[in-house]
Amino acid sequence: xxxxxxxxxxxxxxxxxxxxxxxxxxxxxxxxxxxxxxxxxxxxxxxxxxxxxxxxxxxxxxxxxxxxxxxxxxxxxxxxxxxxxxxxxxxxxxxxxxxxxxxxxxxxxxxxxxxxxxxxxxxxxxxxxxxxxxxxxxxxxxxxxxxxxxx
Amino acid sequence: xxxxxxxxxxxxxxxxxxxxxxxxxxxxxxxxxxxxxxxxxxxxxxxxxxxxxxxxxxxxxxxxxxxxxxxxxxxxxxxxxxxxxxxxxxxxxxxxxxxxxxxxxxxxxxxxxxxxxxxxxxxxxxxxxxxxxxxxxxxxxxxxxxxxxxxxxxxxxxxxxxxxxxxxxxxxxxxxxxxxxxxxxxxxxxxxxxxxxxxxxxxxx
Numbered sequence: 501x502x503x504x505x506x507x508x509x510x511x512x513x514x515x516x517x518x519x520x521x522x523x524x525x526x527x528x529x530x531x532x533x534x535x536x537x538x539x540x541x542x543x544x545x546x547x548x549x550x551x552x553x554x555x556x557x558x559x560x561x562x563x564x565x566x567x568x569x570x571x572x573x574x575x576x577x578x579x580x581x582x583x584x585x586x587x588x589x590x591x592x593x594x595x596x597x598x599x600x601x602x603x604x605x606x607x608x609x610x611x612x613x614x615x616x617x618x619x620x621x622x623x624x625x626x627x628x629x630x631x632x633x634x635x636x637x638x639x640x641x642x643x644x645x646x647x648x649x650x651x
Numbered sequence: 652x653x654x655x656x657x658x659x660x661x662x663x664x665x666x667x668x669x670x671x672x673x674x675x676x677x678x679x680x681x682x683x684x685x686x687x688x689x690x691x692x693x694x695x696x697x698x699x700x701x702x703x704x705x706x707x708x709x710x711x712x713x714x715x716x717x718x719x720x721x722x723x724x725x726x727x728x729x730x731x732x733x734x735x736x737x738x739x740x741x742x743x744x745x746x747x748x749x750x751x752x753x754x755x756x757x758x759x760x761x762x763x764x765x766x767x768x769x770x771x772x773x774x775x776x777x778x779x780x781x782x783x784x785x786x787x788x789x790x791x792x793x794x795x796x797x798x799x800x801x802x803x804x805x806x807x808x809x810x811x812x813x814x815x816x817x818x819x820x821x822x823x824x825x826x827x828x829x830x831x832x833x834x835x836x837x838x839x840x841x842x843x844x845x846x847x848x849x850x851x852x853x854x855x856x
Binding site: 542579581611612 | 723724726727728730731732733734735738770771774775798799800801802804810812814815816817818833834835838
């Protein structure tokens with residue numbers, strides 16, 4: 501059982517007082533960090549998140565994401581009257597120096613048709629493809645919904 | 652009709668509430684947003700995951716009631732909210748957890764039939780209540796709460812998505828929601844706030 505001070509430290513970590521990112525993959529100038537995914541509650545649908553930083557001096561664009569046999573769809577979100585709608589993103593541009601962090605309720609990767617169905621504790625393979633940086637493959641740790649270190 | 656809520660202000664409060672350096676003396680809404688004017692627990696009747704009629708106001712009377720509008724094919728906000736609440740309840744004593752009713756109203760009745768609702772909620776917490784009914788009925792409930800209608804995208808597309816409220820309404824035992832919880836609320840916040848809801852705003856016994 502963590503003590504209150506530890507809980508507070510965890511809370512502070514979790515609310516945007518960032519540590520330097522641990523880069524797990526690179527594609528050209530793009531550094532990818534903080535990957536995590538959620539296992540389906542039931543069925544074969546889950547979601548995945550990661551952070552991308554363009555560490556270079558030229559723009560790049562995420563043009564595709566693949567997750568084995570699953571269909572991977574990048575969604576943004578739009579809020580109106582409290583209603584949050586998902587908006588399909590075909591590409592995601594990254595300006596020089598820009599960091600884009602996927603997060604719950606914001607930009608996320610919707611995964612459908614996951615085969616095999618991942619369980620918490622598993623690692624999911626994702627391949628991100630950038631217009632200039634090319635492909636990057638990363639292992640994404642799978643958690644129960646809401647249980648990732650980012651929560 | 653309740654007056655329309657000043658949503659942008661609310662969301663701003665919600666975002667502030669989850670930013671660095673939160674107030675130490677925060678009472679109820681550790682991760683939620685205190686409403687300037689509480690929302691009265693709505694009255695509606697829908698069908699639960701066992702095919703039984705559920706009178707929301709009557710069947711939740713005396714319980715702390717968490718109300719959420721979403722759908723089971725939702726990739727992130729819905730399962731994260733519901734899973735966080737399930738985990739926070741699991742961390743409480745069974746007696747305390749029994750003081751809660753968690754109600755999930757589907758905004759995708761076409762795909763979320765009773766069996767699907769039962770399987771999905773059952774995997775999260777079998778005590779959760781799943782309700783369904785015609786989408787127009789669901790939309791009039793959210794309109795009466797002061798929010799917009801669900802937005803069902805092109806249903807002919809495989810894996811279509813549904814726009815829905817990202818908010819959990821927390822009705823205390825006085826039948827009022829003093830606090831709402833937007834997406835981004837973390838499990839730790841639920842774990843702090845849920846036990847406080849049992850006695851907060853409780854009517855004198």
